[in-house]
Amino acid sequence: MILDANDLPDGTPQEADLCIVGAGAVGIAMALDLLDSGLRVLLLESGGVAPEAGSQALYAGTVADPALHSPLDTYRERRFGGSTTLWGGRSMPFDPIDFEARDYIAHSGWPIAFADLAPYYPRANRIAEAGAYAYRADQAFTRPLAPMIEGFASADLSTDTLERFSCPTDFGRRYRHKLEAAPDFRLLLHANVTGIALAADGGSVDHLQVATLAGRRFPVRARHVVLAAGGLENARLLLASRDVHPAGVGNGEDLVGRYYMCHMAGTIGALRFTRPVWHGYDIADDGTYCRRRIALIPEAQRRLRVGNVIARLHHPRIIDPAHRNGVLSMLYLARMFIPYEYAKRLDGEVRLDLPTQARHLWNVLADMPGTAAFMWHLLRDRRLAERKFPSIIIRSKANLYSLDVHGEQEPNPDSRLTLCGDIDALGMPRLKADWRHTRQDIASIAAMLEVLARDVAASGVGTFTYDPDSVAHEMTRYGAYGGHHIGTTRMAASPRQGVVDAQCTVHGLANLHLAGSSVFPTSGQANPTLTAVALGLRLADHLKTLAARPPVSVSTS
């Protein structure tokens, strides 16, 4: 059943066995998993079905350095479906090494292993509609694929791991019919959690304070509460709930909001190949777009003492008309029609002078057939297609590419979210993001680039040239990778090192659980959505078991 909180009587408490806060990727996936559990589940969503400026404005906050971090109301959507209404759909699991404590990555190591999460990945993949759970080319394809780089051989780099793409599926739109039809389930729209009220002893959640922008206020009481509000909002809710613990819920060790990670990402260098390469998508039997990447294998990471890094072959930098490619120039000229979140890494918000813009226009005119064919492809395979062609792929006639790098960030307690002085329309303190990176973050990428340059040359397949001194600049040119909000309520076996335990339960609060990328202790190289969903499904399983036990002592007065 789907209801609007504005239609409920003011002040009337709402009750459930389990309350999930946030109807985004993780909240909806968990709800789907719990539909047959016999539990009365209440899913609270701040926004409505469509985008609403008032709800979205609740996300606004400040950033320490606008050059390094996007505004906080971008790259995330406060509405039913959450940021899956915006995402690109790139999916892949974390690697086993990502869970390990590595002495060369400070604060690394999860209290669970890859094997603990592995059983949940296939279902996460299914819910995300990323096709079969097969992330190596030889597992995903029975037909032989053309090599990514013909003749390339490396002991340190692999070219057979895949990223798979969701449609990209808007979880709200896709699963609404299931949520509407389910008994024992309620989704409340326009229901903003403004505080977590603890029992007097501070050992459990008594109720959630809920408010609507139209002025309704009511408490929600549930035997168990899951915050699945996203990597930033989970921390904000804990920090802002200070009625019993002055530092916020679960923040006895001053860990909430710290260790904030995104990913290091940027485009660098020139790869010129003398042999055929394939840097586009392969379509799996189930219709999923799959793409191979160049990945630093775990053994090499250990030997070089660096983090996890992958890279893709990429088109030349768009803003420089020297590429003489009509499609790239057209994308530059049409950038105002592209959403901020996608345009940012296209043009870097650089404003070009008129002569340079004219050269872009000339590129378009000189390459009309190519540009027209690309427009048709964009219309048919992306705009009109239900499963969308994931990104811009430009074949280089000169066999010349740049390298698009995506790397792990080292957990850093000084990279953090705090509450700034402002409050939002509901009286909630707003966030301030002070995102930082470490020397190791850059060193990991630098090491990967060095290995690639060495092995491209040694294989005799071409050259990779780049300026080693520009690595830090290029990897921070566009700031933190947008939309990946990781680590702010990290998982650890000990309350001194983490906010939640290995089951995602807040240390010291038996009925408060956190779901999503905020609990990841490390970021890995992978986009976080699939792992966030898998962890949510694991938590849902755990909650089914917990629910079979007698209720924890929660006041219902």
Place this chain on the structure above:
Amino acid sequence: MIRSVLVLGASGFIGRRVLRTLAAADDLIPLAAGRRVAARTEDGIEALRLEDGDTAALSAALARVQAVVDCRAAPPEEMRRGNAALFHAAQAAGRPLVVQLSSMAVYGNAVGRVDETAPLSEEQGPYAAAKLEGERLAAAYGRAVILRPGCVYGPGGTQWSLRIARLLKARRLGDLGAAGDGIANLVHVDDVAQAVAAALRNSLAEGQAFNLAMAGAPTWNDYLMAFAQALGHVPVRRLSARRVRLESKLLAPPLKILEMAAARLGGGAWAPPLIPPSLARLFCQEIRLVSGKSEDLLGQSWMPLDEGLAETAAWCRAQGA
């Protein structure tokens, strides 16, 4: 103990398999009957040509057997007339046991887990109403076993095999997203034949109804994917809900007219298959047929889907799909 069994509709998709299964059994002697049978089937089984409405011939055939399995497939009105004639003749011919092939359509638009005790409904239209009337006649007759199969697939099957294969080949079916979340309550035609044989042998089955659908039946999306892979019609396309609506509401009526015209001209294979609204509805109906009773009482087991699809796909390919 039953030994002699009349199989009505013996030249049809299910009838042929039932006949073959009964013929292979040591304890049962089938007698084939149908509109298109010769004096003996290819397997050497005695057969009777039986025209619709020939009640005398039907009565004579029934008088020779201890049981009858009704595998006739017909449009609703014809089905009603056939059922009435069958039970009338059976009553006059010593009341042999009747094994009646009903359908999951009698559960209407139910969702969730549905066993044989669920309410029955005519809401799915004339076909369901005719099946339900047949069940009522069977109940009044008193000596009947009702089998309620889901979607019967297998080599020789048009509705759930060849039609689907042709639509997959044309990429008019594929990954349907939310429109394909319903459960494909599949049952292989050999499993139906086994259930018929078990119902004939087990006196406890008399007076009972049995659901027939494989355990762990897939969603329609999963079925379509697996079938497309078995057929080699991959990669599948993701089809939008808008496209499915267009197929079932706008495209289906003219295609139906074309299909009827093709049938009149004596062909039909060249007419493109259609997706009627009822099929589009079924694709998203989350009804899970519970068949535990047939497992417990009839000892029913189910052909694994990959095995069933492999032989079905081979047959469909041979038909050009």
